[in-house]
Amino acid sequence: MTVTVGVDVGPTSTDAVLLDDTRPVAAVKVPSRPGDAIGSLVAAVEELPAGVRARAVTLAVGLRVAARAVTERSGLAQVGVLRIGGAAADTVRPLFGWPEELRAAVCAGVANVAGGSGLAPLDGAPLDEAAVAAFGAGLAGRAEAFAVSSVFSPADGAQERAAARILRERAGPDVPVLLSGEIGALGLIQRENATVLDAALCVLVARVADELTAALPGLGLAPGAGVLVTRHDGTLMSLDYLRRQPGLSLGSGPACTLRGAGLLAGVGDAVVVDVGERRARVGVLSGGYPREAAPGEHIGGVPVILRFPDLLTVDAAAHRDIAEAADRMQPAAGRLPVVLVGGGAHRVPDAALPGCDVVRPEHGDVAGAFGAAASPVGGSCERIVRRPDALDAVRDEVRELARAGAVRAGADPRRVRTVLDPEEYVPYLPGAVLLRARASGPPAPL
Known part of the structure; x- marks a missing residue:
């Protein structure tokens, strides 16, 4: 039992x-x-x-500390917001439409640099690494975290990862850098906003996770008992997973x-x-x-x-x-x-x-x-594919990535089950199909 x-x-x-x-x-x-x-x-x-x-x-x-911090505009980190897309992604500037008091509590600086991926390798543009380096150096000592968002990064996140390496070199290796491609949705503005909120919450959530870890030995539970926290879809995740994506607790x-x-x-x-x-x-x-x-x-x-x-x-x-x-x-x-x-x-x-x-x-x-x-540990994955003949391979990939996400979140790898949601056609990308899989399983044993 x-x-x-x-x-x-x-x-x-x-x-x-x-x-x-x-x-x-x-x-x-x-x-x-x-x-x-x-x-x-x-x-x-x-x-x-x-x-x-x-x-x-x-x-x-x-835990509802993340939602309370956003609502009350308190305990939030100052974030450097980097968008990769250049002129092709400059119609709506970063943080446009944010409530002024929330923007002031979060924003350490914004930049939009040339680059961006595509659904196919030839669709992208090269990353302006010098501009990324200048942005990181300019916010060194001021930004407590960075949020990086690139055009089509859920399909190809290489440029976000390259930008993260440069930012850590210029602003410091201990400064958190959160990447929008890990959220998995294609729309740039909402994905960027979610990433900025993740970055703004990461310092607060890390502190609370440390406090919870420190309090665990005094709670009188079984030796080696694990800690999981709730997420927005009714499943659970580990504290390490929470640190990477604090917004999942909203x-x-x-x-x-x-x-x-x-x-x-x-x-x-x-x-x-x-x-x-x-x-x-x-x-x-x-x-x-x-x-x-x-x-x-x-x-x-x-x-x-x-x-x-x-x-x-x-x-x-x-x-x-x-x-x-x-x-x-x-x-x-x-x-x-x-x-x-x-x-x-x-x-x-x-x-x-x-x-x-x-x-x-x-x-x-x-x-x-x-x-x-009573809830299981969960994971999910979304991918967009443009070639119908590749659907079977991508379905298997999405299922496996959702399963891997659940395992990283703390599920027992032997008992994870995956479900593939009905496919959705993306209206503004002819021939493109959105695939989404969800996985869940009981917590991994001690």
Whole structure:
């Protein structure tokens, strides 16, 4: 039997659960300590039964420090933003449309240098290495991190990697350099924005990861217990993976709550209403995972390419608004059950949701912590291919890269499973097809 501790550090309360395989053994809720996510986590875990806790081999944590930092514009690193594309990518300048206060909190300097890749080797332009070197030297000592974005880097990331080497030479080997090609989506502006947010968050997230690692020996878990954190698609990742892509933790709180609600209720498809002290968030589970929002999502007022749960947020005290939101999230055909969870779920009567099959699962007030503890480790990969005759080979490559991503994130390589999403044609690239694979598996054993 595998014992897991799940923790959800929220703004008001911090929830913790103990699972023996998938069976809840204990659940606690303690007040969160403002500005101290790790202290809140420690206080909650210490309330769990020590005897069972001592057999826990995994600590799965829902941290919301990244989302709070972006919303409050605090704790963010100063970022040097380098775009590789030259005149061909100069129509919209870097950080255009960002809220002014967020831009001021993040931007150490921007540059657009000549270069850029393409879907085919002859489609690109050579990288202006001298301009990259000058940019890095000019921000040495000022930029705490760099974000590098190149045209078509998800298809060919060589120029981003070359620029990263030059920036480290000029600005210092310890300065983090984040590359947009690792995010995997083709659109330049949203991909660049997501990379800048990653870079702005990397120092804060590294500090929190260090604090969590330092606190682990005192939590009374099994010797050598591993730590995983939640991500935006309802899966988990290692602390090292979080350090590389902090933005993956944005939206992870709602994603874990949605998954936890479905698991506690024993349903894979449902409308989930998470009722908090002041607001209620309504989302949809599809196949046990959060339904994703359409492209064009914003974080802190910034459009990004990341895939977040599709949510509606309403006043927790307005029962009519909750009912309307739940109705809007129902699929076009059929009616899904409505799962009510969260600390304020008891204040919403069944009569407030007429015509709905309302489910109130046991331990629903700690659904986020349960979702963290019971979720698998995940990975994903996206690729664009232009030649139809290459589809079979690229499908296999995408599956394998998604699987490798899950293993790097901490999944057991022997038990990872991959799913290839339906193919999508890219409207502005005739003949191009977007392939996306997702992989998941249980955490690797000690």
